[in-house]
């Protein structure tokens with residue numbers, strides 16, 4: 001019997017912490033004995049850097065650019081804990097079509113049955129921030145990832161991006177596309193942050209998979225070209241990532257979210273802005 | 289008896305306002321034009337010019353086969369058919385952009401092909417991906433290579449749009465600025481769409497002959513009578529531009545008006561037959577301020593020959609009248625359709641049952657086209673339909689009342705089966721004409737009209753064989 005490979009896509013606003021979170025999830029899963037591939041779907045090709053000592057690897061599209069026929073294995077590099085690292089890559093900024101590049105790169109690995117041959121348990125796609133065209137929606141389309149997770153902070157712009165992604169998932173949901181596993185709440189350090197994100201997931205009928213605090217250990221690890229799991233395995237932050245990884249790998253039931261429409265989103269953020277002002281006033285009062 | 293009298297024999301033609309409503313299908317069956325990149329054929333139409341196509345595999349070949357082969361079997365020409373270089377863009381060019389590949393192709397083209405002008409035409413792939421073709425072509429232009437580029441991805445429009453883009457590209461990137469004095473008596477002619485209009489070579493030859501006949505120096509620009517790029521270089525010096533046809537070429541004329549301050553004359557109807565042609569020539573002569581005596585002498589001479597033939601033809605026409613069609617339909621691009629309708633009504637006295645314009649003219653030109661058709665004659669107005677889908681076109685024609693005599697259809701190969709069903713005659717006058725072999729045949733002017741008469745009545749008589 002062929003085993004079911006768990007394929008997961010991580011989306012979220014640019015710079016919100018997708019690659020950091022993804023790499024830590026991969027590292028935690030590898031540590032727990034899973035066979036993992038991390039697939040960076042971003043022309044920047046920096047998704048797997050912290051799994052390989054901060055070093056960039058040649059991308060699938062680099063190879064496709066140089067040769068008409070490519071052996072997919074030439075684009076696979078081993079990283080921390082035996083994680084298979086792949087970067088889709090893309091054209092230089094301003095030319096060509098990066099979206100089509102993602103499609104080509106994913107197709108190349110699929111065609112050559114790489115996932116099966118490597119006997120993978122988990123594939124995680126780390127997709128670039130803004131889904132600007134069809135190519136970047138490939139991982140959520142039929143037959144690729146089954147579960148999507150969104151990284152979001154409590155910032156309005158991050159939530160706005162998450163809500164947009166929900167719309168995309170909703171579009172593809174009745175066409176066999178991936179469904180939403182939940183929100184990975186990143187950089188959540190106060191109750192107030194937590195309340196905002198909790199309210200958002202409640203309204204959109206999804207869930208928070210894990211609250212990840214903003215932590216210096218992440219920055220320190222990144223400077224060494226490592227994940228927190230590798231650089232500070234005993235830290236509290238590493239345990240947060242382990243918990244997150246466990247929940248993701250054990251996750252089975254994804255759902256179609258109910259995104260807010262433009263007006264609802266505006267009203268919603270306005271109501272939180274009012275509360276934020278009230279909270280600040282109170283803290284000023286307490287301080288004086 | 290003159291052709292004008294023929295009309296009275298048949299009685300005055302009444303407008304037929306039969307609003308046959310056929311619903312739009314949003315699909316196109318049996319195409320009636322090519323892609324914008326089909327304008328590669330406009331480049332082929334310029335002597336010693338070669339198109340370079342930057343598009344996916346099949347695009348260029350399909351345009352050539354459709355427009356130049358299965359349409360009068362016109363052939364490849366100097367730079368068309370198998371000669372035309374193409375990047376054959378593939379996935380690689382999509383993902384990384386096709387700039388490098390195009391640079392390579394232009395370089396190797398220059399090694400093996402000799403031309404006075406190269407025109408790079410882009411297809412959908414580079415236009416969607418956003419290849420910077422200007423940046424690719426510029427270094428070649430700086431090395432004095434006669435090369436220009438036009439963006440002709442299919443989503444910009446059809447081959448008519450492509451033609452205007454190619455023309456504009458050559459004017460702006462190759463002909464360049466000019467601020468000398470205009471040359472009195474020289475005209476640039478903007479009219480039929482080369483290759484697409486199956487008889488364009490013969491027609492342009494006749495148009496040039498006519499204009500030269502009244503004393504103009506003619507830049508015909510396309511086809512065997514053109515002097516090639518020298519003529520294009522001479523465009524800015526012309527006294528004026530002449531647009532013959534309801535809309536194609538107008539954009540170019542307006543551009544030239546702004547660019548070089550050249551005035552233009554717009555003659556919406558392609559002149560077919562003595563009446564139309566003489567009136568057309570007088571109008572052009574007045575606009576250009578030509579010597580009246582010379583113009584009238586030329587017209588008189590042409591008229592005399594024309595009507596001599598018509599006189600002889602009248603014997604046949606009056607004897608055979610019972611076997612000849614009375615009502616007709618025209619299915620074609622606005623240019624040919626208007627010229628033909630005017631000729632058939634005003635000179636032959638036939639009754640227009642239906643006219644369908646198939647070249648998808650720009651929305652803003654449709655009012656003028658409709659108005660032209662409503663003013664075919666004092667007592668003949670035609671409600672023209674704009675339609676591109678052959679299924680719909682044929683539905684409209686099946687519902688059209690052609691009276692009790694067999695109709696005659698002026699259309700394309702796509703109307704063959706329909707004509708058989710309607711037990712009528714068919715004369716192929718437009719794209720695609722796959723059952724016509726066309727060399728220098730023309731249907732315009734004085735001479736072309738006689739050829740058209742031959743064709744029409746040979747078809748009618750031949751049906752009883």
Ligand SMILES: Nc1ncnc2c1ncn2[C@@H]1O[C@H](COP(=O)(O)OP(=O)(O)OP(=O)(O)O)[C@@H](O)[C@H]1O
Pocket residue numbers: 012013014015016017018019020021042128129186187212213214215216218219222
């Ligand atoms: N929980 C955290 N604590 C501290 N720093 C964090 C945390 N999460 C992310 N960062 C930092 O934020 C920055 C951006 O993170 P990352 O590169 O993972 O974002 P991304 O969403 O992948 O961005 P892009 O959209 O550009 O790919 C990095 O410097 C990273 O170290």
Ligand SMILES: [Mg+2]
Pocket residue numbers: 018019020042046047126128
């Ligand atoms: Mg990233």
